Every structure is written in structure tokens, then in C-alpha cells.
Amino acid sequence: xxxxxxxxxxxxxxxxxxxxxxxxxxxxxxxxxxxxxxxxxxxxxxxxxxxxxxxxxxxxxxxxxxxxxxxxxxxxxxxxxxxxxxxxxxxxxxxxxxxxxxxxxxxxxxxxxxxxxxxxxxxxxxxxxxxxxxxxxxxxxxxxxxxxxxxxxxxxxxxxxxxxxxxxxxxxxxxxxxxxxxxxxxxxxxxxxxxxxxxxxxxxxxxxxxxxxxxxxxxxxxxxxxxxxxxxxxxxxxxxxxxxxxxxxxxxxxxxxxxxxxxxxxxxxxxxxxxxxxxxxxxxxxxxxxxxxxxxxxxxxxxxxxxxxxxxxxxxxxxxxxxxxxxxxxxxxxxxxxxxxxxxxxxxxxxxxxxxxxxxxxxxxxxxxxxxxxxxxxxxxxxxxxxxxxxxxxxxxxxxxxxxxxxxxxxxxxxxxxxxxxxxxxxxxxxxxxxxxxxxxxxxxxxxxxxxxx
Amino acid sequence: xxxxxxxxxxxxxxxxxxxxxxxxxxxxxxxxxxxxxxxxxxxxxxxxxxxxxxxxxxxxxxxxxxxxxxxxxxxxxxxxxxxxxxxxxxxxxxxxxxxxxxxxxxxxxxxxxxxxxxxxxxxxxxxxxxxxxxxxxxxxxxxxxxxxxxxxxxxxxxxxxxxxxxxxxxxxxxxxxxxxxxxxxxxxxxxxxxxxxxxxxxxxxxxxxxxxxxxxxxxxxxxxxxxxxxxxxxxxxxxxxxxxxxxxxxxxxxxxxxxxxxx
Amino acid sequence: xxxxxxxxxxxxxxxxxxxxxxxxxxxxxxxxxxxxxxxxxxxxxxxxxxxxxxxxxxxxxxxxxxxxxxxxxxxxxxxxxxxxxxxxxxxxxxxxxxxxxxxxxxxxxxxxxxxxxxxxxxxxxxxxxxxxxxxxxxxxxxxxxxxxxxxxxxxxxxxxxxxxxxxxxxxxxxxxxxxxxxxxxxxxxxxxxxxxxxxxxxxxxx
Numbered sequence: 062x063x064x065x066x067x068x069x070x071x072x073x074x075x076x077x078x079x080x081x082x083x084x085x086x087x088x089x090x091x092x093x094x095x096x097x098x099x100x101x102x103x104x105x106x107x108x109x110x111x112x113x114x115x116x117x118x119x120x121x122x123x124x125x126x127x128x129x130x131x132x133x134x135x136x137x138x139x140x141x142x143x144x145x146x147x148x149x150x151x152x153x154x155x156x157x158x159x160x161x162x163x164x165x166x167x168x169x170x171x172x173x174x175x176x177x178x179x180x181x182x183x184x185x186x187x188x189x190x191x192x193x194x195x196x197x198x199x200x201x202x203x204x205x206x207x208x209x210x211x212x213x214x215x216x217x218x219x220x221x222x223x224x225x226x227x228x229x230x231x232x233x234x235x236x237x238x239x240x241x242x243x244x245x246x247x248x249x250x251x252x253x254x255x256x257x258x259x260x261x262x263x264x265x266x267x268x269x270x271x272x273x274x275x276x277x278x279x280x281x282x283x284x285x286x287x288x289x290x291x292x293x294x295x296x297x298x299x300x301x302x303x304x305x306x307x308x309x310x311x312x313x314x315x316x317x318x319x320x321x322x323x324x325x326x327x328x329x330x331x332x333x334x335x336x337x338x339x340x341x342x343x344x345x346x347x348x349x350x351x352x353x354x355x356x357x358x359x360x361x362x363x364x365x366x367x368x369x370x371x372x373x374x375x376x377x378x379x380x381x382x383x384x385x386x387x388x389x390x391x392x393x394x395x396x397x398x399x400x401x402x403x404x405x406x407x408x409x410x411x412x413x414x415x416x417x418x419x420x421x422x423x424x425x426x427x428x429x430x431x432x433x434x435x436x437x438x439x440x441x442x443x444x445x446x447x448x449x450x451x452x453x454x455x456x457x458x459x460x461x462x463x464x465x466x467x468x469x470x471x472x473x474x475x476x477x478x479x480x481x482x483x484x485x486x487x488x489x490x491x492x493x494x495x496x497x498x499x500x501x502x503x504x505x506x507x508x509x510x511x512x513x514x515x
Numbered sequence: 516x517x518x519x520x521x522x523x524x525x526x527x528x529x530x531x532x533x534x535x536x537x538x539x540x541x542x543x544x545x546x547x548x549x550x551x552x553x554x555x556x557x558x559x560x561x562x563x564x565x566x567x568x569x570x571x572x573x574x575x576x577x578x579x580x581x582x583x584x585x586x587x588x589x590x591x592x593x594x595x596x597x598x599x600x601x602x603x604x605x606x607x608x609x610x611x612x613x614x615x616x617x618x619x620x621x622x623x624x625x626x627x628x629x630x631x632x633x634x635x636x637x638x639x640x641x642x643x644x645x646x647x648x649x650x651x652x653x654x655x656x657x658x659x660x661x662x663x664x665x666x667x668x669x670x671x672x673x674x675x676x677x678x679x680x681x682x683x684x685x686x687x688x689x690x691x692x693x694x695x696x697x698x699x700x701x702x703x704x705x706x707x708x709x710x711x712x713x714x715x716x717x718x719x720x721x722x723x724x725x726x727x728x729x730x731x732x733x734x735x736x737x738x739x740x741x742x743x744x745x746x747x748x749x750x751x752x753x754x755x756x757x758x759x760x761x762x763x764x765x766x767x768x769x770x771x772x773x774x775x776x777x778x
Numbered sequence: 779x780x781x782x783x784x785x786x787x788x789x790x791x792x793x794x795x796x797x798x799x800x801x802x803x804x805x806x807x808x809x810x811x812x813x814x815x816x817x818x819x820x821x822x823x824x825x826x827x828x829x830x831x832x833x834x835x836x837x838x839x840x841x842x843x844x845x846x847x848x849x850x851x852x853x854x855x856x857x858x859x860x861x862x863x864x865x866x867x868x869x870x871x872x873x874x875x876x877x878x879x880x881x882x883x884x885x886x887x888x889x890x891x892x893x894x895x896x897x898x899x900x901x902x903x904x905x906x907x908x909x910x911x912x913x914x915x916x917x918x919x920x921x922x923x924x925x926x927x928x929x930x931x932x933x934x935x936x937x938x939x940x941x942x943x944x945x946x947x948x949x950x951x952x953x954x955x956x957x958x959x960x961x962x963x964x965x966x967x968x969x970x971x972x973x974x975x976x977x978x979x980x981x982x983x984x
Contacts, residue, residue: 176747389695545888595944643884674869728819
């Protein structure tokens with residue numbers, strides 16, 4: 062049972078508290094959803110429950126937090142970990158061992174439990190989380206959903222009563238989210254207390270007993286900034302003509318298994334296209350073929366009128382944005398970043414203009430890493446836009462962004478399509494997909510639907 | 516050389532035994548002199564290597580590595596052989612030809628040197644094969660466990676475990692960053708391009724790693740990590756291990772005595 | 779007594795000196811989990827940094843030492859600048875060596891004293907100069923020292939007494955000079971690259 066009484070917390074050096082006068086009571090076995098915009102204090106809230114505040118993060122706190130009778134500041138982290146388990150957003154950084162079963166045992170080993178008990182708990186966790194068949198698999202080879210499941214199992218094995226989840230499925234696809242729903246149900250059946258922080262929470266709503274909304278560090282009851290769905294905008298006045306044309310394309314990394322099978326698709330200039338599908342459907346591969354990064358071993362492909370172009374020839378005509386913006390920021394100031402691409406290909410960079418479009422003019426002399434995640438994403442997009450490619454391709458551009466950043470990103474993309482060219486992006490997010498004028502869905506390497514919104 | 520997922524006699528040995536065997540091999544490599552003794556050592560290790568039946572590519576790589584090492588050793592020792600008697604095959608520089616000659620004392624290729632180089636290569640081969648045998652027959656985390664059991668501090672064990680775990684992830688990320696740079700027009704061809712790639716690749720890779728390090732550390736904290744832990748995998752010496760170690764110790768002593776003691 | 783064994787004993791003594799100095803200055807290293815993870819990632823990054831130099835042209839041993847030293851020293855020094863304390867150099871150098879042995883070249887105890895020596899020499903240098911790569915001069919000195927000791931050790935101890943291979947003094951001089959040159963270039967490269975990284979980590983959301 063969690064009992065929070067008039068709790069406030071301020072990070073060192075900050076003027077405003079991250080959490081302000083929170084009072085809350087969560088009963089044993091309840092499932093609570095916590096929602097709020099980025100920066101509203103959701104993660105801080107979780108850190109106060111699992112002891113990371115104050116054991117790892119310093120700061121000034123007022124009021125009290127009690128879990129099952131004890132207060133986190135009074136108890137060492139190792140003891141708290143036996144009552145509260147935390148699962149974070151990125152599965153990759155929660156896995157420590159090379160083999161699944163070793164990683165599940167890791168937490169229990171750290172608790173210095175006797176060997177037999179560690180083995181017992183490990184095996185029970187493997188079975189409960191449906192990982193028994195995968196127990197000798199190398200962790201590197203797991204899918205995103207499986208990795209997250211592993212992270213959860215590793216925490217589960219330590220036997221906590223309370224489970225905290227900090228945006229656990231933001232990086233996962235539809236299949237991963239389904240698996241997660243099963244896990245939540247499983248935990249609820251076992252009577253565990255669940256606190257879930259998530260942006261895209263619609264799938265989990267039926268399982269939740271309560272919803273708490275945080276805004277600027279306070280609990281509010283009604284929040285209006287949340288629900289506006291995005292509507293597809295019509296693109297107008299785009300140059301006519303075909304941007305990309307694929308006929309009977311097949312692609313696979315080995316001859317046995319085709320990742321893409323007999324793909325036929327034509328994308329016109331000026332279109333904004335969303336590519337949907339689960340991981341493994343071939344959507345990222347198709348995206349890379351659109352961008353000329355991969356060459357199909359069968360079929361005809363024409364990009365911007367050139368059949369089977371080389372990657373080098375496409376550099377200034379096709380812009381490709383990978384999933385993690387941090388892997389694409391190389392310069393030391395925001396302005397330099399925007400100028401990087403154009404200067405390399407010999408174009409004059411309209412840095413001011415693009416900074417303005419991105420809303421980053423005030424940050425132009427700052428280091429890219431000082432920006433927030435959403436801003437870094439926009440910076441990465443704009444840095445490629447500055448090269449003025451005719452086709453802009455983005456791989457999962459909404460990963461890790463909150464609603465407000467999405468809106469900004471998509472209005473950016475739409476303006477771009479209106480003025481200049483074609484935008485193609487992949488997503489496993491329904492809302493993002495609804496923002497596109499055309500939606501192509503892939504499953505098992507084939508196109509199963511191709512619809513245009515009216 | 517990567518771990519081979521098989522069940523062989525060598526696989527079933529305790530990792531500590533294998534490391535100890537590595538030590539024994541190291542001692543022999545340093546100490547042995549007689550050609551017969553060296554050859555015996557080489558053949559024993561080669562047999563162990565062959566017993567594991569590594570993949571064809573591994574064998575090929577080994578052969579190429581050994582061949583290049585052999586060539587280089589024969590040539591280098593051929594040039595640098597400094598004992599008498601020695602027969603010159605080829606003279607590149609005589610001792611009295613100007614400044615270079617007097618600094619170097621003359622550069623010439625000696626027959627005895629070539630033979631000497633070939634013989635000494637056996638040491639190199641034995642070391643390469645032996646270390647390969649250990650790595651091919653022991654799963655990395657077991658190897659680290661064994662090292663821990665023999666006295667390597669816990670912190671280093673944790674550091675190496677994490678670094679092995681994240682190596683493939685980091686390699687993938689480096690590849691993606693490089694690709695993203697190429698797409699932004701960066702020219703990475705040739706030597707200059709290589710250095711350019713290095714210069715632009717490092718900052719984002721390292722910054723992202725620092726960010727990841729924080730996340731990983733938090734995940735370790737909530738898993739109650741303090742440095743000490745009980746281990747599921749128990750290391751236990753079996754009869755097999757004692758037999759192998761005893762056998763090898765005896766063999767080692769015989770080889771050393773054969774050539775008249777450690778000198 | 780075999781001079782190689784003598785050198786191993788010397789390395790152990792060196793380590794003892796380092797520990798003693800640390801204890802008198804009350805600076806026995808203790809790393810937080812985050813720092814240990816950063817060090818671990820640097821071991822992997824070090825492995826990746828020298829990977830392209832293991833093949834192709836740089837396989838020619840005559841010039842390999844030069845090309846090898848540059849990325850190695852650069853990456854190592856960036857790591858030390860990020861965690862400027864006693865023990866960082868040792869953990870990165872030894873950790874990388876063990877990593878490399880465990881997954882590719884094979885575990886060979888013969889290499890272990892070599893890594894320890896390279897580590898202890900650097901640690902001693904930092905203790906004596908009271909600076910962990912704070913200035914470029916400090917870094918160049920460290921690079922010089924590293925190149926000097928590592929290559930001299932190899933050619934004067936490892937080569938003759940482990941592998942029983944002998945080299946003429948002039949050849950040793952050339953190789954050591956290359957090693958020193960490469961290490962110093964790597965040192966300045968590392969200092970140059972570490973500046974944006976450090977400023978980013980100070981001001982950014984890392």
C-alpha cells in the first residue's frame with residue numbers, strides 16, 4: 062500500500078518544485094495509470110516511490126511517502142528493491158547478461174539470496190513470464206517485446222509487491238504492446254500493485270482501476286491538452302509526377318527467406334505516406350529500399366526517374382532519418398548542425414530559415430545535446446530538410462515524443478510536403494498514421510492495404 | 516575465434532582448469548628451448564584445437580595468421596640473428612657503408628636466422644592455438660566466472676561482463692551513425708575519409724553511450740546491484756579436472772626436465 | 779633468473795607503489811555504478827575504435843604500431859577525461875584487454891602483465907603530475923610515456939624472453955619512435971574530441 066502525504070520535491074538548483082503537494086493513496090492490488098505531458102513530473106513521481114529519490118538523486122523533499130509501512134529514505138535501496146520493482150522505457154539498457162536465464166537471475170543474485178532460492182525464483186519468473194522456452198537464448202537476439210518481457214521478469218523474480226512502469230511500451234510495436242497487456246493482466250491476477258506511466262495508454266485503459274493526471278508537478282483531475290486527434294491535412298500545389306515506383310520487388314538477406322515479397326507500389330510526388338506494420342513485417346526494409354539504402358535482388362525500382370540508383374547519387378535528393386535522433390547529431394551547435402548537410406553537398410545553407418521553421422532560433426548557438434528529446438528530433442529532421450531533398454523518409458519519427466512534439470513534427474512535415482516534395486514515414490502508432498494522406502500497411506513482407514484518406 | 520556451442524570433453528572442464536592450463540602453457544612457451552620439446556607442445560595444442568572441430572573459416576583464418584606470423588618471424592629473425600656462426604645469404608647494407616651502415620651495424624639476411632625464426636614461431640603458434648582452444652570451449656560468462664574464481668576482482672568482472680554484453684549493440688549503433696553521416700554527404704573514402712569518419716563518429720557515439728550509461732546504472736540500482744552477489748553457476752572441480760590438470764602438470768615437468776631444467 | 783620473470787616482479791612492485799601513493803593521499807578509488815558502466819562501455823568502444831586497424835594495410839607489423847596507437851590512445855584518453863580519477867586508466871586498459879581476449883584473440887595469461895604495466899605506468903604518471911589529462915601538455919606527456927614504455931617493454935622483455943625473438947637496437951628505436959609518435963597524436967586527437975563531449979555532458983540532458 063502506498064501512502065503519499067503532501068509530498069513535494071525540488072531538484073537541486075531548480076526554482077520550481079518538480080512535484081508539488083502530492084497527496085495520494087494507492088491500495089494493495091490497485092492498478093493506477095499516471096499520465097501527463099513531458100516534464101509534468103511523472104518520472105520524478107516514480108523515483109520517489111522506488112527510492113531512487115533520495116538514494117541516487119539528491120534534492121529537497123517535503124511531506125512523506127510510505128510504502129507498506131516504511132519510508133524510502135530510511136531504507137537502503139537493496140531492501141526497497143524487494144518491495145518495489147521498476148521497469149524503464151528502453152529494454153536494451155535493462156539487460157545485463159548475455160543469456161536470458163542469467164539476466165533473470167541477476168537481480169536475485171544481487172539480493173544475496175542463497176543459491177537454491179535464486180534458482181527457484183528464476184525458474185518461476187521464467188515460467189510466469191512465458192520465457193521458459195527462450196531461457197538459453199542470447200539476449201542480443203531477442204525482439205523488442207521479448208527484451209522488455211525479460212526486463213520485467215528480471216524485476217519480477219526479486220519478488221516485489223509493487224510494480225512501477227516508466228513508459229515501458231513507447232519503443233515497442235503492436236505485438237510488443239499486446240504482450241505487455243498480457244503481462245499486466247498476469248500481474249493483476251497475482252494481486253500486485255501497478256503504477257503505469259504511459260503516453261499511449263488507450264490499450265491499457267480497461268485494465269486500470271484509476272487514472273491520475275499530472276500537470277506541472279500537481280495532480281489535476283481534468284486535462285484538456287491530451288485528446289485532440291490529428292487529422293490528415295490535404296497537400297496542395299505539389300509538383301506532379303512519380304517520386305518512387307516499385308514493381309515486383311523482392312528482398313531478403315538470404316535467398317531462403319524473403320523479407321519483402323512481390324511489392325508493387327507507386328508513390329507520387331507531394332504525397333505524405335505512412336507505412337504501417339509490426340516489427341518483422343518488412344516495413345523498415347521497405348523504407349530503406351525507398352531510400353536507396355538497400356537494393357532489391359529482384360524487380361524494378363525507379364527513384365525520381367532514375368532506375369536502380371546508387372546511394373551516392375541519391376545523397377542530396379533523398380533524406381533519410383533514422384529512429385534515434387542522437388545518432389544523427391554531429392555538430393557542436395544547433396546552427397552548425399543545420400548547416401552540416403548542405404555544406405557537405407555544396408548547397409548554400411539557409412540556416413536562419415530552417416531554424417525559424419523548427420522554432421529553434423533561440424537555441425542556435427547551443428549544443429544540440431542541451432535540447433529536449435522532442436527538440437533534438439525536430440533538429441535532426443530539419444537538418445536533413447536543409448539539404449532540400451525531394452524525398453524525405455523517416456523511420457519511426459514519433460518514438461519517445463509526447464503529443465505536443467508530434468503535432469509540431471507533423472506540421473513541419475506537412476509544410477515540407479506542400480512546398481517541395483514527398484514524405485514517407487514508418488510507424489506502429491495509429492495516431493501518427495492517421496495524420497498521413499495515404500496509409501500503406503505491411504504484413505509478412507506483403508502490402509495488405511493501401512488507403513487514401515478523403 | 517568465437518565460442519563453439521558444443522559438448523566436448525574440453526567444454527566440460529571447469530573454466531578455472533582451462534585458465535590454469537593456459538598458465539601452464541604460458542610457462543612452457545617461455546621456458547622451453549629444445550626443438551623437440553617445442554614441437555611436442557605445438558602438436559599437443561594443435562591436437563586440442565583440431566579436437567574441437569572449429570568452423571572452416573576459423574581454420575582458414577588461423578592458417579593465414581600463422582602463415583603471416585611465420586613469414587614475418589623468419590624474415591625478421593633472419594635479419595637480426597646476432598649469434599655466431601652465421602652464414603650470410605643476402606647483404607643489404609654493409610657495416611662500413613656510410614652513416615646508416617655504422618648505426619645499424621650492417622643489414623644482412625642470415626640462413627641460421629631464418630631457421631631460428633621458423634623454430635621460434637612454434638611458440639607463437641602454440642600460444643595462438645591454446646588461447647583459441649580456451650575461448651572456443653568456454654562460454655564468455657563462464658570464463659569471467661572462472662577468472663573471478665581465480666582472484667580477478669569483482670569490479671573488473673562486472674566491467675568486462677557489461678562490455679561484452681553491449682559490444683554488439685554498440686557496433687550496430689556505430690554502423691548506423693556512420694550510415695547517417697554518409698547520407699548527410701560526409702565522404703568517408705580512403706585514409707583521409709577514415710580519419711574524418713573517426714572524428715565525426717566518436718562524439719555522437721560517446722554521448723549516446725553516456726546517456727545509456729545513466730539508464731543502465733538506474734536499471735542496476737533497481738536490481739539492487741552493489742558489487743557483491745551470489746552466483747547461480749557454481750564452479751566445481753570434478754575428477755575430470757583433476758585428471759587433466761595432473762596429467763598436464765606431469766607432462767610439463769617431463770618436458771622441462773628433458774631439456775635440463777629451467778634456464 | 780629469466781629477465782621476463784624479473785620484469786613481472788617489477789610490475790608487481792610498480793603496482794605496489796601506485797597503491798601506496800594512493801593510500802597516503804587518501805585517494806583509493808571507488809567508482810559509482812554509473813562510472814563503472816561508462817568504463818565498461820569505453821572498453822567496448824576501445825575495441826570498436828581499433829577494429830578497422832586490425833585488417834588490411836595495417837597488418838604489416840612494421841607500420842602497424844603507429845596506426846594502432848592513434849585510435850587506441852585517443853579513445854583511452856577521452857575515457858580518462860570523462861572520469862578523471864585513479865583507477866580509470868587501469869580499468870579501461872585491463873578491461874579492454876580481457877574483453878578482447880575473451881571474445882576474439884583468446885585468453886592468454888602472457889598478455890596480462892603487459893596490460894598491468896601499461897596501466898600502472900599511466901597511473902603513476904597521473905599521480906606524479908597531479909593531473910588527469912587536464913592540459914594538453916599533460917596529455918602529450920602521458921602519450922609519450924605510454925608509447926615509450928609499452929613498446930620498449932615489448933621489444934626488450936616480451937619479444938626476447940617470451941617469444942625468443944631478437945631485434946637490432948636500431949629497429950627497436952624505430953618501432954618505439956613510431957609508437958611514441960602514434961600515441962602522442964592519439965593523445966592530442968583524444969583531447970580535441972573530448973572537448974565537445976565534455977561540454978555536452980555538462981550542459982546537456984545526460
